[in-house]
Amino acid sequence: MTRNVEGLPAPHERRSLREAAELTLDEVAAAMGVSAATVRHWESGRTNPRGRKHAAYARFLEGLTALPAAADADAAGPPGRTDPAAPAQPAEPAEPVLVAVAPGAGAGAEGGPTAPDGAAVATDTADTPVDDTGDTGGGAAGAVARPAVCPLLGPADAFDTLYDRAAPALALQSYLLSGRRALALEAVDRAFTRAWDQWPEVATDPDPEGWVRAIAYEHALSPWHRFRRAHRRPDRPPADPxxxxxxxxxxALSPVHRRTVLLYDGVGLDLPDTAAETEATTLAAGNRILHAHAELAARIPELADVPVEKQSAALRERLVALRPPYALTPRPAAAVRGGGERRGRQWTRATLGLTAVITAATAYTVATAPTRYDPPPAPGESVTGVPPLSGPQQLTERSRQLQDKLRTDPQAGPARITPKIE
Incomplete structure (x- = not known):
């Protein structure tokens, strides 16, 4: 089989292997955790998988290549037996071909089973019954062994598997985005805590690692961290110059360029997946990568002498080889799950307590509120053209004493002004 520069079969051979296995684009996409359009691009040679997707796709194609050979060996029977009338001997169990299936991936066109609670599953062709003719129990599609689903024990085990596989790499990526150890570990903890709180949604997502990675990146790149006292002082830089x-x-890059170049060169996503995760068009993501490479080449002497078409590979090697000055060790998965559950219980208790306080305040207000409305008296107002009401002023104590004195005077009264005839 011819191999191309990517270490994969030629694009037309990829499609031939899939069609020979009688698999649809949706089934391959579900197994790889990508969209059907991405698989179509891989088979047409328009794009090629990168990073972990490259290694997983290579193993997937090798498994498809081994299936016809295993079927032929089973059909020929054990070595040394030429008599077709002789009773068939039990064949040696073939080496299982494991194909990773995305958590929560539904049944394909054939209506295959899915793992409960989004648990990771694996296909094992050795567990598929084989009859005397070499066909597996699949009817017309018996030339290819259908996957046997092996679910994990439960949601906690599936979460722990995802955490152990993705948390260490995600901690390094968050450190490259923020440059701070505490913030990187906090971003990982926050992302997986939310993933456990919303585990049914994460378990049915085609790319659980992408779901968690998006939350961690958003937290690591949040501009509000600059106002936190703990993040005002920069961390110790790496020891290697x-x-x-x-x-x-x-x-020094802008946050959006930093995130794009890390997804494309650090994580190894192809251009369409990078554009989808950064919520941009493919053209915009490509322009961001070009501008980011130009800025990095101007600042990093090692990239200045590298041709443009090889800068991505050189940058990826540098990102993988970077060693932070601190140990980026995330907390155990059980601690993250327990912290999320404890925080959920605290929020529930706080909500119930606040509801009880509001209910008590409402009941007290209803009990003490007046049952009728007494309008307050309107204040007096002056009307234009009408003189104000006049009258005697209020007497002071001095005026009252003088008035009493005048009233008690013997000369007081009307007789005082009555004229006398002398």
């Missing part, structure tokens, strides 16, 4: 230059160059 090359790593220090690379980290400073990454932090």
């Amino acid at each position: 090359a790593d220090r230059i690379l980290l400073d160059a990454l932090l």
Whole structure:
């Protein structure tokens, strides 16, 4: 089989292997955790998988290549037996071909089973019954062994598997985005805590790692961290001068360019997946990568002499080889799950307590509120053209004493002014 520069079969051979296995684009996409359009691009040679998707797709195609050979060996029977009338001997169990299936991936066109609670599953062709003719129990599609689903024990085990596989790499990526150890570990903890709180949604997502990665990136790149006292002082830079230059160059990029170049060169996503995760068009994501590479080449001497078409590979090697000055060790998965559950209980208790306080205040208000409305008296107002009401002023104590004195005077009264005839 011819191999191309990516270490994969030629694009037309990829499609031939899939069609020979009688698999649809949706089934391959569900197994790889990508969209059917991405698989179509891989088979047409328009794009090629990168990073972990490249290794997983290579193993997937090798498994498809081994299936016809295993079927032929089973049909031929054990070595040394030429008499077709002789009773068939039990064949040796073939080596299982494991194909990772995305958590929560539904049944394909054939209506296959799915794992409960979004648990990771694996296909094992050795557990599929084989009859005397070499066909597996699949009817017309018996040339290819249908996957046997092996679910994990429960949601907690599926979450722990996802956490153990993705948390260490996600901690390094968050450190490259923020340049701070505490913030990177906090971003990982926050992302997986939310994933456990919304585990049914995460379990049925085609790309659980992408779901968690988006939450961690958003937290690590939040501009509100600059107002936190704990993040005002920068962390100690890496000991290696090359790593220090690379980290400073990454932090000098804008947040959107930093995130795009890390997804494309660090994580190894292809351009359509990078554009989808950054919520941009493919053209916009490509322009961001070009501008980011130009800025990094101007700041990093090692990339200045590298041709443009090889800058992505060189940058990926530098990002993988970067060693932070601190140990980026996330908390155990059980602690993250327990912390999320404890925080959920605290929020529930706080909500119930606040509801009880509001209910008590409402009941007290209803009990003490007046049952009728007494309008307050309107204040007096002056009317234009009408003189104000006049009258005697209020007497002071001095005026009252004088008035009493005048009333008690013997000369007081009307007789005082009556004329006398002398």
